[in-house]
Amino acid sequence: MEKESLFFTNHFSISLKHHLVLYYIFLIIAPFLLVILLSVSIMYRYTCRIYGDYLVTNLKSTQEQLNTAYNQYRDLSMTLYHNNTVDILAKKRITDEDWEQIRLEMSNICNANSKMASMQIEVQGTMVHAGTSNVSIVDYVNSHREEIVAEKGRVIWLPQSTYSPYPFGTYKYVIARSLNSKGKENIGIMYMTVDKSIFDDAFGAITMDGAVTYILHPSGTVLYSSDSSRLNQDFHIEGMAFTEKTGYFTKKIQGENCLVAYAKSYKTEWIQLVIVPVNTFFSNFQPVRVSIFILACIYVVLIFLMIVLMNRHIIRPILSLTRAMDRFAEGELQISEAETYKTREINSLFIHFNSMTKKVHELIMDNRRVEREKNNFEMQVLISQMNPHFIYNSLNTVKWLAVINKQSTIQNVTVRPDRALCKAV
Template sequence: MALIKRFVPYSLKNRLTIMLIVTTMIPLALIGTISYASIYSVLENKAERGVRSNLHQVMLSLESTLDQLNHASQQLALDGRIGKNLDLYLKADIYEKKQLLDEIKNELSLVTFTNPSMGLAFYYFANSGKVMFENYSIEEGVDILDLPVLSKLGTISYNGPHRSLNPWDGHQVFSIVRNVNLADEENVYVYIETSFKLAESLLSMDQSVADTAHLIVDSEGRILFSEDEKLFPTGSLYASGERNQNGYAGHYFFEELNEKQNWRLVAAIPKASYDRELRSWLLQFAALTILSLAAGCLVAWILWRTVYEPLKKLSQDMRLVPYSKSQSNGRMASIMEFDRIHNSFESMRSRIEMLLLEAEQREQRKARLEVEKLMHQINPHFLYNALDTVRWLARMRGEKEIDKLVSSLNKILHYNLNKGETAQIRDELEALQNYMSVQSARYQFHYEIDFQAEESNLDWFIPRFILQPLVENALLHGLKDDGRIWVRIAAEGSDALIEVRDDGIGMTEEQLRKLRDTETDSAPSAAGFGIGLNYVRKVIALHFGDRAKLFIESEPDTGTIITLRLPIIREVKGDA
């Protein structure tokens, strides 16, 4: 930790500058590193998946097209209806030939219509070079057996791509040549090629990467078709194992094998085109990095002006506080948060000055109170000693009533002079009984007081001198002649209930309202009593706060019930 502090600037200005630079650069570095690794992998996989997916789709389309040609050739062979009609046509007389000719043409038109991938179709008699039942024009002197063979399965030959035999077409096509196997005629073949521009449209389906050159390689590894004759000439061997030679070095190659016919469709992609998307992303990221750095510098400067300058002014004001030379006026930052801090600082500074003044005044009052306390302590001790002397004189002269009265008064004075803020309930009750004895002798009236409490409850601690004011109110201001007072102490949950009840004259609602108003100074005089209750309220609020409650219930000519609810205290620390 000490080593870190050693290298961290102590100045907020320098820390803020370093933090802004670090918070700008670290995310860029992390994002750049992670993004490059991730995006490079994603783009690499994306490009490869795209090329292979498109290549696979092209292969499926080519296979589907060749399968359609094969299916159509089956209908034109001897196994099909048209092929059988052809066999009958060659054996029939002139009348039957006319009928079969129309039927063959109609059926051939139907097959052509139901196979949209089918273009030129005709029968070829190899021995004579004769052509029959062609559906389009044919170049003169064609030899379908001399076409580039893609693959050969039995008597079926798949050819292409090659130039269409239709002189009005001139586009690359795939074709199929199938032996019809007539009974009386040998070397009769049916020829079917793909429709107008179908082969080229199939190869152009692969648009995953620009500048892609498609190659079709036969089972012997010879290139039958090439979209880039300069680098991969038709008829040359496909150098699959020699990628570092000639044009192969600057290309990526992706192959799709036709397992049925053992030929391959190859996509040759220039490396520059293949990596073009990645380079484009790198250029974009570099531009974004430069813009982010520029934006970070701008934000750093704005933060510097926004944060540091108001803090600098606030720091200057704080340093001037001990000298009472604060110059806060006119230093508002015009920023809500800093203005709030400034206002709070001003309020705190004013409050500190007031507190210092109050502390000085309290110290002066405290010194005066110490002197007054010493004076008040001298007088009660003198009175206590004087009463003790009177008690012994009365006892020596046999004045038992005077002895008893002075003894009770002496105990009350001694109890009140004791230190500590709390006392056990048994001590409070004993002091209350002494007080009642003095009051009985003083006012010459008869009363009864009942104490209801379990023995264990008498060990609880309560604030000193809170029972006497409650009983005194009942005795002097509410009790009738020969009245009765009940004092009940019980537990309710974690609280102690202290109830003082009398059967005196009670109070009206107006008297109760004023007595319950703890904030009204006129309540005691208006109710006829309440000074003691006000004292009890303040004492329990001082000791227990909101946890203590005082309730007053009264009805005229019925009596009054005062209930205290206090937290139970079973022991106290230090001087009680």
């Protein structure tokens, strides 16, 4: 079990260099990047909130201007009742003088409002108009006659604009109402055409780069847009809903993050809408973004330089010392490392390591010398003890061989040395 634990410990252990790199990544670089991301996210949300509140405030002002314009044109249309024009139109027979008076009253109404291009009245199959007339507008109004009459005298803004080449080649909007007699019987219709500039002026305070303004009719048609190509089209963006009276949110439109601000009119039920690409908010922050980028680059370079210096002055010497200790552990006793490092603590480690290896080597050599001398001494003692015995035994063997062979001369020669060696032993 102990061996298995040791195996896993060694298997999953990492080097000092890798420890250092991981610490820098997770404790310095990653927090730095996280702080930058959080700062950008907070700035993004704060900027969207500031601009969202700004746009909603402007849309409320726009709504008030349009409501004022709505009331103004509604009151202008009521002038036909106040100056008895409707009573004249209700007569069974209208004289030329009556028609002339009606034209005069209509001209006065048109002249009183610079945004009004024309005014038409259709009654008893006859049409009388003041200002500039346009056939396409007449056809458009006729296609909505039933809708106008169904409102029973209430003012209605028709849901589309019509391009009129005269004057100045601009888009015109139709404000219509049915004309009813005192008995509430329909006697005809009246409609006025107003210039697109009425909406341009209302949205004049919104001058942000890239902003596109809209007015959506309750039917879903684009009644007005600063982008003329969107006029009279159905407005639909998936997932976009206007649940409150005013509000704003961010939405990806055609692959670009946009801020959408809106306000609903309580009079006309129109939806005033502004769509602004979020990137335009940060166009003025370009110097700040460049400064942050430069600081981030400097920070990364300094961290890299710090890692290089630590690797050179700390990691590399420690690894060198580790390799030297491994070689020493394998039996290479006469190893030494250069003591040339500028870091005082690291250099001290090398000095002590070299001193330790030198002393260990000297101690081992001393032990070997002492052991060798001891062995030599014992050998000499054994040799000194072994020589008399060897000679004595040899002479004794020769003597007995002489006795066996009955050689008395040899026997007599070996007797005297044999006795002397016996006494020595």
